[in-house]
Amino acid sequence: MKKGVRPLFLLCGKWGLTPFLALPLVAAAAGDPKAGEQVYSRCLACHAIDYDRTGPRHCGLIGRKAGSVPGFQYSEAMKKSGIVWNTKTLDMFIKDPLKTVPGTAMGYDGVKDPKERADLIAYLVAAGPCKTK
Amino acid sequence: MSFFAYANALALPENRRRFLKTSGALLSGGAVALLAGAPSLARAADKHAESDVRILNTALGAELEAVAAYQVGAESGLLQKPVLDLAVTFQGHHKEHAEVLRSTITKLGGKPVEAKAKYTFPVENLKTQADVLKFAASLEKGAVSAYLGAVPVFHSRDLAKAAASILGDEAMHWAVLRNAVGEAPVPAAFVS
Numbered sequence: 001m002k003k004g005v006r007p008l009f010l011l012c013g014k015w016g017l018t019p020f021l022a023l024p025l026v027a028a029a030a031g032d033p034k035a036g037e038q039v040y041s042r043c044l045a046c047h048a049i050d051y052d053r054t055g056p057r058h059c060g061l062i063g064r065k066a067g068s069v070p071g072f073q074y075s076e077a078m079k080k081s082g083i084v085w086n087t088k089t090l091d092m093f094i095k096d097p098l099k100t101v102p103g104t105a106m107g108y109d110g111v112k113d114p115k116e117r118a119d120l121i122a123y124l125v126a127a128g129p130c131k132t133k
Numbered sequence: 134m135s136f137f138a139y140a141n142a143l144a145l146p147e148n149r150r151r152f153l154k155t156s157g158a159l160l161s162g163g164a165v166a167l168l169a170g171a172p173s174l175a176r177a178a179d180k181h182a183e184s185d186v187r188i189l190n191t192a193l194g195a196e197l198e199a200v201a202a203y204q205v206g207a208e209s210g211l212l213q214k215p216v217l218d219l220a221v222t223f224q225g226h227h228k229e230h231a232e233v234l235r236s237t238i239t240k241l242g243g244k245p246v247e248a249k250a251k252y253t254f255p256v257e258n259l260k261t262q263a264d265v266l267k268f269a270a271s272l273e274k275g276a277v278s279a280y281l282g283a284v285p286v287f288h289s290r291d292l293a294k295a296a297a298s299i300l301g302d303e304a305m306h307w308a309v310l311r312n313a314v315g316e317a318p319v320p321a322a323f324v325s
Contacts, residue, residue, distance in 0.1 A: 041271065041278070042275060042282075043275060044272060044274065045272060045279040046194075048253075053252075054191060105187055105191050107191050107192075108279065108283060108286070109281075109283070110282070
């Protein structure tokens with residue numbers, strides 16, 4: 001067993017989780033940011049890393065409370081979602097935005113392929129904090 | 134069949150269609166009939182319609198931004214004819230998309246988003262004609278993906294079909310822009 005995988009199975013047993021439930025964590029950890037940049041090209045009608053567009057900016061996403069970019073007009077659903085963005089919540093949302101946050105303005109079916117989601121999330125993580133406010 | 138016609142079919146129950154036909158309203162064009170159907174649709178508004186309106190409004194916001202982006206490109210002084218004419222033509226398509234989306238949202242009882250007073254574009258990276266075309270291509274590619282992701286989540290199949298119609302137009306823009314910068318116009322058998 002590889003060193004990085006072992007603790008995950010131990011945690012699954014400790015918390016009574018099935019490996020299936022832990023899959024998003026595994027997928028997110030395995031993402032390739034370079035491949036994720038290609039997946040991100042699907043988002044470019046509405047999003048950019050550094051500035052707000054039809055959708056909010058993606059820099060500084062990790063650790064940010066959903067619906068909290070100053071000056072951006074979010075849906076009420078997103079503002080009230082209580083989500084804090086991390087690899088797990090991103091995985092859930094990107095997989096099925098409308099199911100995860102009913103009422104979101106992001107009327108998009110989602111990225112269904114776990115590897116593509118992991119790559120995309122890796123790219124978003126690699127984007128890092130915003131350079132300007 | 135145009136988006137107007139799709140939305141018409143969505144909007145007008147048979148009795149309403151008959152009334153409009155006998156009154157001559159249908160003969161005045163799709164846009165008139167689209168707006169004329171608003172009251173009946175407003176009454177039928179439900180959660181599904183609200184969801185569809187949200188999707189349409191997001192699409193409208195993106196279309197309005199695309200119009201602004203092409204304006205930046207056209208005024209940049211970097212585009213030479215006939216590329217400039219092409220950009221203006223594509224901008225015109227986005228204006229048409231936006232107008233139809235706006236009308237449909239209104240007809241469904243929603244409030245269409247307005248164009249922003251100011252948009253942010255990476256103008257500091259646009260130094261040549263090719264830069265502008267690649268930027269436009271990236272937006273068009275994003276639009277293809279956005280509409281592709283919207284088609285299956287519309288509750289109305291008519292709206293899904295209409296969105297697919299716009300998707301086709303965006304895909305043609307993307308292909309032409311790729312070709313203009315020397316890239317394979319159609320890079321794969323599928324879009325995602």
